[in-house]
Amino acid sequence: MARRIVIITGANSGIGKAAAHRFAKEGHTLVMACRSPERSRPVLEEVITGSMNDRVELMKLDMSSFESIRTFCQSFRNKYKRLDVLIHNAGYFEHGSPYKLSENGIELTFATNVAGPYLLTMELLDLMKQSDDARVLMAGSNIIKHFFNPKLKINFSNLQGENPDDPKYRVYDYYRDSKMALLMVTKRMAEKFSNDGIAVNMLQINGATMSNETIAKLTPGYRFAARIQNLFFRPPEFMANHYYDICVSEKFRGITGELINHKQEIIQKAEDKPGGKEQLIQVATASRCPVYAYNREVQDRVWDLCEEFVSRES
Numbered sequence: 545m546a547r548r549i550v551i552i553t554g555a556n557s558g559i560g561k562a563a564a565h566r567f568a569k570e571g572h573t574l575v576m577a578c579r580s581p582e583r584s585r586p587v588l589e590e591v592i593t594g595s596m597n598d599r600v601e602l603m604k605l606d607m608s609s610f611e612s613i614r615t616f617c618q619s620f621r622n623k624y625k626r627l628d629v630l631i632h633n634a635g636y637f638e639h640g641s642p643y644k645l646s647e648n649g650i651e652l653t654f655a656t657n658v659a660g661p662y663l664l665t666m667e668l669l670d671l672m673k674q675s676d677d678a679r680v681l682m683a684g685s686n687i688i689k690h691f692f693n694p695k696l697k698i699n700f701s702n703l704q705g706e707n708p709d710d711p712k713y714r715v716y717d718y719y720r721d722s723k724m725a726l727l728m729v730t731k732r733m734a735e736k737f738s739n740d741g742i743a744v745n746m747l748q749i750n751g752a753t754m755s756n757e758t759i760a761k762l763t764p765g766y767r768f769a770a771r772i773q774n775l776f777f778r779p780p781e782f783m784a785n786h787y788y789d790i791c792v793s794e795k796f797r798g799i800t801g802e803l804i805n806h807k808q809e810i811i812q813k814a815e816d817k818p819g820g821k822e823q824l825i826q827v828a829t830a831s832r833c834p835v836y837a838y839n840r841e842v843q844d845r846v847w848d849l850c851e852e853f854v855s856r857e858s
């Protein structure tokens with residue numbers, strides 16, 4: 545495939561950084577969209593040196609801030625007339641942290657992981673329409689397996705500071721909900737952009753070793769769990785290579801609206817009421833997606849909420 549123009553959010557660390565190395569080594573034009581220029585500059589230099597590719601640059605982007613997203617898009621637009629690949633890799637998962645609102649008054653997990661990717665994609669839509677094969681990829685998580693429990697629903701009741709002192713608040717739960725909401729956004733975008741030839745998919749990440757910096761953002765109990773998980777997880781390069789293939793390879797040309805697993809298989813809709821054993825198999829093999837993801841009413845609600853959030857701030 546010809547050289548692509550690529551944006552990776554959160555490209556300074558973990559899977560995003562490994563993906564930056566891969567895209568740069570393959571000779572593509574890359575924008576590393578990161579919130580801290582200070583912490584990200586050494587990574588940029590590492591990527592350029594390692595790839596001998598000088599078409600790699602760093603641009604500031606805070607995915608939790610609508611203003612930052614709009615400023616980023618303006619800077620990108622001033623320089624590039626087309627976008628081929630947009631990878632929403634950045635994610636907020638500071639497990640154990642207290643309830644926080646973004647500067648736009650949205651619960652921080654939802655702001656960073658759902659509303660941010662929604663706005664960034666919408667703002668860059670016209671540039672993706674200029675591509676012959678634009679592909680958007682969302683970083684998903686196997687945490688959505690919790691939705692095999694038919695009683696579980698996304699909690700919409702505390703996304704705007706309604707109950708900041710809720711003693712039951714857990715970033716973990718909001719992270720789980722945010723990845724399900726992002727999957728719904730993925731499916732809706734795929735439908736809406738199908739006539740424009742823009743593909744939108746999600747990779748279900750089932751673990752990647754976390755850096756010490758990432759683990760340090762967690763509270764001590766979660767840190768311990770993350771260190772144990774790290775013993776079993778593959779290095780970030782494993783998932784980064786899936787980012788690459790899904791966004792560049794012929795195999796995925798024309799595929800859209802799909803949840804894709806760590807074996808590069810399309811994850812199918814689960815049975816409506818899977819039994820315990822079947823559910824276990826689905827979780828273990830990452831072969832089925834909870835039916836909740838296909839609920840049109842909830843998809844509408846997530847979409848409308850994103851639209852409402854970003855439009856009232858413009």
Ligand SMILES: NC(=O)c1ccc[n+]([C@@H]2O[C@H](COP(=O)([O-])OP(=O)(O)OC[C@H]3O[C@@H](n4cnc5c(N)ncnc54)[C@H](OP(=O)(O)O)[C@@H]3O)[C@@H](O)[C@H]2O)c1
Pocket residue numbers: 553554555556557558559560577578579580605606607608609632633634635636637656683684685686749750751752753754755758777780
């Ligand atoms: N590792 C796993 O086991 C696992 C499992 C399932 C899903 N995932 C998903 O994989 C993706 C990458 O995670 P990772 O494991 O590679 O962790 P990571 O190394 O901590 O990477 C997360 C990236 O997101 C960035 N980020 C967070 N908030 C941001 C914001 N407001 N604006 C811009 N960037 C922001 C971080 O930037 P800073 O360095 O500035 O904080 C960092 O670059 C995430 O979406 C995560 O949810 C990971």
